[in-house]
Amino acid sequence: MRSALFSAENLEKESQQPGMRLQNSKMLKIELNGEAMARVGSMVAYQGQVQFQALGSGGIGKFIKQRLTGEGVPLMKVSGRGDVFLADFAKDVHVIDLEPGDALSINGSSVLAFDSTLQYDIKMVGGAGFASSSGLFNCVFTGYGRIAITTNGTPVVLNVDAPTYVDPQAAVCWSANLQTGYHRAEQLGLGTLLGRSTGEAFTMSFAGQGFVVVQPSEEPPVAGSGSQQQGGVLGGLLQ
Numbered sequence: 391m392r393s394a395l396f397s398a399e400n401l402e403k404e405s406q407q408p409g410m411r412l413q414n415s416k417m418l419k420i421e422l423n424g425e426a427m428a429r430v431g432s433m434v435a436y437q438g439q440v441q442f443q444a445l446g447s448g449g450i451g452k453f454i455k456q457r458l459t460g461e462g463v464p465l466m467k468v469s470g471r472g473d474v475f476l477a478d479f480a481k482d483v484h485v486i487d488l489e490p491g492d493a494l495s496i497n498g499s500s501v502l503a504f505d506s507t508l509q510y511d512i513k514m515v516g517g518a519g520f521a522s523s524s525g526l527f528n529c530v531f532t533g534y535g536r537i538a539i540t541t542n543g544t545p546v547v548l549n550v551d552a553p554t555y556v557d558p559q560a561a562v563c564w565s566a567n568l569q570t571g572y573h574r575a576e577q578l579g580l581g582t583l584l585g586r587s588t589g590e591a592f593t594m595s596f597a598g599q600g601f602v603v604v605q606p607s608e609e610p611p612v613a614g615s616g617s618q619q620q621g622g623v624l625g626g627l628l629q
Contacts, residue, residue, distance in 0.1 A: 428503040430464035438472015481540035493566035505535030542607035565600025
């Protein structure tokens with residue numbers, strides 16, 4: 391049987407080391423020898439002896455925060471030995487290595503999977519989201535390990551060395567040490583009163599030293615991403 395479908399670029403990529411890596415730009419492969427955390431419904435294939443366990447709220451503290459914020463994305467624990475392939479509606483997948491001392495604030499709807507060695511918590515995004523549909527809470531990840539995130543299109547990484555402003559729906563993740571707020575981008579006037587708008591009423595503001603990852607999309611996250619209904623527009627916290 392012959393076809394370009396069977397070219398080397400489409401064949402499964404093998405490695406000698408366990409862990410997560412890109413199978414291609416749209417799919418994550420976890421060579422599992424232990425456990426990892428993943429978005430519920432994101433598994434598209436697996437090989438070997440692998441178990442999947444829904445974690446629900448992941449502990450009473452996170453459950454209370456999830457109820458208070460209205461944000462939540464169900465999380466599953468993937469354990470065993472084998473290969474697990476994950477994807478989320480053919481979005482672009484990116485793998486980030488976190489080291490001790492790093493802290494990454496991320497839109498929960500953009501989290502695909504992460505090593506169980508990482509810690510995460512819900513944090514309020516200071517001053518952002520009061521007049522937008524993007525919510526007020528993000529996940530902050532710390533510790534040592536890898537995290538896979540998704541973007542709707544090829545993102546740009548902005549170096550925050552001057553005041554930076556981003557559409558809340560386009561902000562994927564940023565250095566957790568940055569100061570955040572919100573900025574009125576559209577000036578109030580007669581046109582606003584008559585119902586005319588630029589569509590850019592508010593933006594998130596970032597100050598300090600760090601980076602912001604911006605995706606080329608202002609679309610709110612799709613309800614049911616990962617084949618599951620998500621609570622809130624941000625998706626806030628993986629439980």
